[in-house]
Amino acid sequence: MNFLIWNSRGIGALSFPALIRELKSNYRLDFLAVLETRCSSDVSQSRVRQLGFPNMELIDCEGYSGGIWCFWEHSITSVSVIERHHQFTHLQVTGSASCTWMLTVVYASPTSIPRWALWDNLSHLAPSIRGPWLLGGDFNGTLLFCERRSFATF
Template structure:
């Protein structure tokens, strides 16, 4: 299983979805956790479906505490 845990910046940028897709394909990731997103999940939820991961859990940020977004393939248990 290939995984990545990333303390990301720029999750609100237009290019962020393409970057995640490229990382997934290049490293053949089965799971990725993105920490300290500081971006409302409502703004990203539509784009998240196009990342190539069939499963996701988005936990919104609260105040200065950043959110956590997890994406995984169905083969991960």
């Protein structure tokens, strides 16, 4: 199965739907998560219909911050939403070979205090998981101080 988690930094460009369809075709994507959508729910409803995926789970952004969109093909037998949070969506995925595993897609707040809440929530999820777990996304963290655009306290 082919999965892609992408921080789009906004889906406002008119070329966005064509780009997603091209990525889907070229890489035979079974699952796509788009992070930091930065669009209102009325815009998102018109955009998602143009992307060519039969299944979806959307977490709208708050204002123009955040947003997590998950799309998947019929090649994935089922996706069940276990928990929704404005900084993550926690899913149970069953592939065509009946293999079941957990997937958590994250878009962490760029500010530290809400990000602490994210880590607290994720630490409460961890003990309940039995089996494979993929945790991926944009954690809005840096490893090195020189990687930061701002030198404010994180």
